[in-house]
Amino acid sequence: MSNFVPTAASIPPKDVKLRLQEIPNLPPNLHPLNPLVFLLRAAQIYPQKVALIHSDVIHPVVYNFGVWAQRIQNLAYALIKFGIKPGDRVGVIAPNCPLIADAHHGVLAARAIVTPINTRLKPSEVEYIIEHSSCSLLLVDHECVHLVKSTKVPVIVSNDTGLADDPYEVFLSDGRVFSGERGWPGLSAEADENAGAVLCYTSGTTGRPKGVLTTLRGSYLAAIANAFEGQMNRHSTYLWILPMFHAAGWTFPWANVFSFATQITLRTVNYTHIWRHFLHSGVTHYCAAPTVQIGIVNGPQAKKPPQDITAIIAGAAPTAHLIAKLEETGIRPVHVYGLTETYGPFTRNFEQESWSNLSLQERARLMARQGHAFATAEEVRVVHATEGDGDEPLRDVPRDGKTVGEIVTRGNIVMKEYFRDPEATRKAFAGGSFHSGDLAVWHPDGAVAIMDRSKDIIISGGENASSLAIEQELSSHPHVLEVSVVARSHIKWGERPMAFVVLHPQHVSKWRNRQSAFEKELKEHAKQRLPGFACPEWVEIRSELPKTSTGKILKTKLRNVVSKL
Amino acid sequence: MSNFVPTAASIPPKDVKLRLQEIPNLPPNLHPLNPLVFLLRAAQIYPQKVALIHSDVIHPVVYNFGVWAQRIQNLAYALIKFGIKPGDRVGVIAPNCPLIADAHHGVLAARAIVTPINTRLKPSEVEYIIEHSSCSLLLVDHECVHLVKSTKVPVIVSNDTGLADDPYEVFLSDGRVFSGERGWPGLSAEADENAGAVLCYTSGTTGRPKGVLTTLRGSYLAAIANAFEGQMNRHSTYLWILPMFHAAGWTFPWANVFSFATQITLRTVNYTHIWRHFLHSGVTHYCAAPTVQIGIVNGPQAKKPPQDITAIIAGAAPTAHLIAKLEETGIRPVHVYGLTETYGPFTRNFEQESWSNLSLQERARLMARQGHAFATAEEVRVVHATEGDGDEPLRDVPRDGKTVGEIVTRGNIVMKEYFRDPEATRKAFAGGSFHSGDLAVWHPDGAVAIMDRSKDIIISGGENASSLAIEQELSSHPHVLEVSVVARSHIKWGERPMAFVVLHPQHVSKWRNRQSAFEKELKEHAKQRLPGFACPEWVEIRSELPKTSTGKILKTKLRNVVSKL
Incomplete structure (x- = not known):
């Protein structure tokens, strides 16, 4: 990577001014909140510090804040040249890579709305989102081009190379030329802090996806909250495991820049890459759902990294088993909760001093709570x-x-x-x-x-059994790697819980061809911990569980399985 | 202190609701920024955690967040009962103690404007501020009563005891009774985030003091910035050395609560108390001007505390000597800059990786810069x-x-x-x-x-000599504890610098009765570092320098001295 040279258009002029055009008639003590200012500050204060590393690809790239800010400025000008107007939607379809990182700042710099689209959707779903949002332009990674084959909306493809002949780089370079070196002061700042920032479509399991529109003010405040709650600073290195298209990466595209942290983008959840970065790139922070966290701590490469790592966990509560494994590995779990509609996290499990005296099981039960409103919520x-x-x-x-x-x-x-x-x-x-x-x-x-x-409540013999509570208890069995519980109809009780279990790799052989013996053991384990109506009536061992693109277990698929039993 | 019991009125009800009255017709995604919400969050999440320690007095007190929030609620009701209306000014005249800490939250909870008044002003100056601000009520510490003898504005005195018969406690208890246990939901929230928060009078050296009016929005954003830049969290302990009446304590009354930090209030700058807290109370953060910092590191008790301490320095640039002494003592200096008009700090000296290779002198020269806009500036x-x-x-x-x-x-x-x-x-x-x-x-x-x-520029032989730059260089002499440089008229050159020096205690005896020998040595030291026009023409050794109540050197007084020479 040391021989990578950014394109000529990426190099800022020597006397770069990191200030947008003045907003007319603005009271001196009121400035519209806008997360774009974080980038301008970072490029001003730490121009030489590494902002973005994209290493695990054929053409690795690395940009410092000075260069990265210039590229984002180029993107803004390229969008304006293309005809993007304030409030327009600009779609981006890409795994974690510079293109989508750029878009979270550059689209705002053009006063347009970033519309990240899940790369794992079907072409018809992508087409629906493009139409519903009426995107004016699409920025598309080369691996996602098949998703937009039928669209009439113009597409800029990125080959993710950072080389001058990459169509995305040509787009950026054209933007630079179009700017006529007017720089940041040639770009107008958005005067309304309640203007749209991101339009993210929820991957609803039923019905059409809905477009969640967030604001500049909200993004600014949520990003600061995430930086504060994560106790990030300029020594932090954030590893992109969570897809950036998921709820705008929980505002970490801006939280990282606010903190002057270095970001490393990973195109895929690859445990070999993750562990290499944990052990050798000084990673201090990452976000992931428990299922991904389970994969991380159970990777064959797992060992205590030299630095402290904070794992921000959302999507589901971490189990006692996962918490223990993380802590063993020197990773501090922070359990947060949120939705696309809340900019990602808006609550946090705030650990109490008194918990340190509790057993792991008790502590895990408390840590599984979603907790209280966090920083700016x-x-x-x-x-x-x-x-x-x-x-x-x-x-x-x-x-x-x-x-x-x-x-x-x-x-x-x-x-x-x-x-x-x-x-x-x-x-x-x-x-x-x-x-x-x-x-x-x-x-x-x-x-x-x-x-x-x-829909996850199981009505068993007239009692409300929480599938989540049942999963929490079943996952405390040392041989259980992952478990999901859904309702299955029952002649006598109406519904009864059915558990789908993935065994820990170390224990798979023990239970091979002994499904019923394991079922008996797990039921016994449950009986000691749960009321009768909440004990699973059926247990099925699976090699994996069906999941959404963002790592959430797809209970709908399990319910389909159950409905056919 | 372990036997201190808060008044009955300070104890919150078991089912306390930590939520203000709903603001009618508020869009669900817009909440007026208000630093008061930090207290409600802290009392919700960490009710048992120590919020406020006031220990170095005859009647020491300690309040946890749950109790403290109740006291602040009582204060709000007491103010409302008294007749305080939204936007009214409530004066507070007190050294660092619970009264003034309470006021920064309680006055906002009554939707009024806190007006902290410098305790070291003359009665006539205090009277001017009371009249100019048209305060409706004054909360006054018992030691400051002489400042308000002639006022017609009602006064509530605090004897700073926390005991039930203390007039301030009676005022709070009456507030609790008046509340009829309506609690926080009985208090209306301010709908306008640009409403006034604090009215602080600048201690101008010339002319009448001016009233600096800040807003809720600004206070919220500045407090978060200070918490973030200081990397504070719930493990932090903040020692109040800076007077809280000075620019609303640079918003630390709210930054501390935002971080769930413990605050320790010190009525006076007492180095014995300071060092006891550094060594035994787990202090992690404090703010002070360089003159106070000098006193701290040169205290006879000074030694490396067991925990890391961050010293936030403003009011003047720290010298190389001070930086070295702080770092030796295990105290990390953070140089910030600001004014009352900017909520205290709004820039920060951002340290660069490359500085670690520099000599102390070079590093200090870079650290003396006021730097760049910080977090939310x-x-x-x-x-x-x-x-x-x-x-x-x-x-x-x-x-x-x-x-x-x-x-x-x-x-x-x-x-x-x-x-x-x-x-x-x-x-x-x-x-x-x-x-x-x-x-x-x-x-x-x-x-x-x-x-x-x-007015601090010295026009020497037609050249502009910076008294600050001269002070920086003179202070690098190992025997100089503090130095201040002002212009003195000169027949040939128009003006020439005159230096007033306080010697380091260890070196006082060496130069006793050898004023001219020291003058010669310091001039030699200056000649090697400064252009001729900037070298001091006169040097005077003094046992101390005249200072404002907030520790700033009073150059006006030195100029008066010089004008009579």
Whole structure:
């Protein structure tokens, strides 16, 4: 990588001015919040510091903040030259790589809205999103071109080489030429901090995906919260395992720059690459869902890295087993919770001093809670399910750790709207707060703990059994690597839990061809920990579980399996 | 302290709701920024964690976040009961103690404006501020009562005991009764994030003090910036050496709570107390001007504390000598710069990797620069002095490290206005940016470096000599503890520098009755480091230098001395 030379157009002029055009008539003490300013500060203060490393490819690249900022400026000018106007949507379809990292800043610099599209969708789904968002232009990684074959929207392809003849680099270089060296002061700053920043489509398991529109103000505040909660700084190195297209990478594209951290982009979740970076690239932070975390700590390369690593975990609660494995490996787990509609994380499990005296099992049970509003988030509540038309005020459930309600939230870390879907927006904001759709209890200490999405509750003999709680207990069995529990209909009880289990690699051989013996053992394990109605009636060993592109277990697929049994 | 029991009114009810009244018609994704929410979060997440320690008094007190939040709620209700309306000013005159810490949150909770008044002013100056701000009520520490003898404004006195019969405690308890246990949800939240938060009067050396009005939004963003730049977290302990009445303690009253840090309040700058806390109370952060820092590192108790300490330095640049002494003692210096008008710090000296190879002298010279905009601050520029009526656009000086101009800034970390002084406000914001009045050069890397306030420039033989630069060089002499340089008129050269020196205690005896020998030695030291026109013509040894209540050297007093020579 040491012989990589950025394109000529990537090199900033010697007297670069890192300041946007002045906004007319702005009060001197009010500046619209915009995460783009983080990049300008980083390029000003640490121009020589490495901003972006993309190493595990045929053509590795590395950019310092000075060069990277110039490339992003070029992108902004290229978009403007193309005809992008403020508020337009610019789609980006790419795995983690410089293209999508650039887009999170460059599209904002053109005052347009970044529209990251999940690379693992089907072409028809991608086409739906392109049409619904009415993107004016698509920035597409070479491996994703098949997804946009039928689109009429113009496409810029990146071959992910960083070489001058790469079509994406040509696009950037043309932008530089078009700029006429007006630089940053030639770009107008967005005067409205509530203007759109990102339009992310949720990968809904049912119905059409919905477009979640976030704002500049929200992105700014959420990014700072993530940087603060992660205690990031200029010595931090962030490894991109979480796809950046997922909820705009939980605002880490900006949180990293706010912290002056170095970012390493990984195109795929490759445990060999991950461990090489953990052990040799000084990685200090990464985000991933528990399923990916399980893969990481169980990788054959796993060993204690020389530096401290903070693992930011969301998507599901980490199990006791996972927490123990992470801590053993010298990785500090931070459990956060959020949705695309909340810019990624908006709650955090805040560890208490007193927990250090508890057993791992007890501590893990507390750490599995989604916790409290984090840094710049506001109100997080658990409310009774609303009936009627959604205009009645929300009523808190008692803080008893038992009564199940829905998590709602409001404040700056909440999306602006579902794009072009006023009906869905109205429903989501019924009673004046955003409805997460996640069912939870509220503990006396104010921590929320997700029980289940309503469809994940198993109604067994008239009792509500939480599939999540059952999974937590089953995963404490030392031979269980991953487990997912869904409802299966039962003549006597209505529903009963069925568990799908992936065994830990070390124990696979022990149970080979002994499915029923394992089933018996796991049921015994459950009986000691769970009420009868919550014990799994069926256990099936699987070599893997079906997952979404972002690593969430696809319970819908398991329910399909179950419905045919 | 272990036997201290908070008053009955300080104990929160078991089912305390840490949420203000809902603001009607608020969009769910917009919440007015308000630093008061930090307290509500801290009391929710860490109710048992120690928030405030006030130990070095006859009646020491300690409050955890749960109790402290209740006390602040009581204060808000007490103010409302008294008749305080949104936007009213509530004065507070106190050294660092719970009263003034409470006021920074409780007055905001009543939607009023905190008006901290410098305790070292003369009664007539205090009276001027009370009248100019038209405070409706004064919260006054028992030691400051003499300052408000002639006022007609009602006064609540605190004897700083925390005991039930303390008049301040009676005031709080009455507030609790008045609340009728409506709690936080009985208090309305401020809907306008640009409403006033703090009104701080600058201790101007000439003319009447001006009232600097800040906003809730600015306080929120500045506090987060200070917490982030200081890398504070729930394991931090902040020692109050800087007076809280000084620019609202640089927003640390909120930055500490945002970080869930423990605060220790010290009524006076007492080096014995400071070192006891450094060595035995786990202090991790404090703020102070260099003169105070000098006193700290030269204290007889000084030794390496068991934990890392970050010293946030502002008010003047730290000298090489001070930096070396701090680092020797295991204290990490962070040099920031700001004014009351900028919520305290808004720039920071950002250390560069490459500096670690430099000599201490070279590193200190770089660390003395005021640097770049920090976390949530925006544009910092150095511009040519404006002539005319202030409507012409500001012109940047070249970034050559030589051309002297004025530091200007704009953005969210800039005051709203000078209270009831539109003319001063207009002048301060000429050209659309706030004028700091500090003269500086702009280095090619974008760092600003203060040369001097215009009146501190010495015009020696037609050359502009920076008294600051001269002080930097003289202070590198190992026997110099503190030095201040002012202009003294000279028949031939117009002006020439005169240096006032405080010797390091260890070297006082060496130079006793040898004033002229020391003068010769220091001039020799200067000649090797400074151009001829900048070498001091006169040197005077003093046992101490005149200082403001906030530790800034009073050059006006030295100029008075000089004018009579």
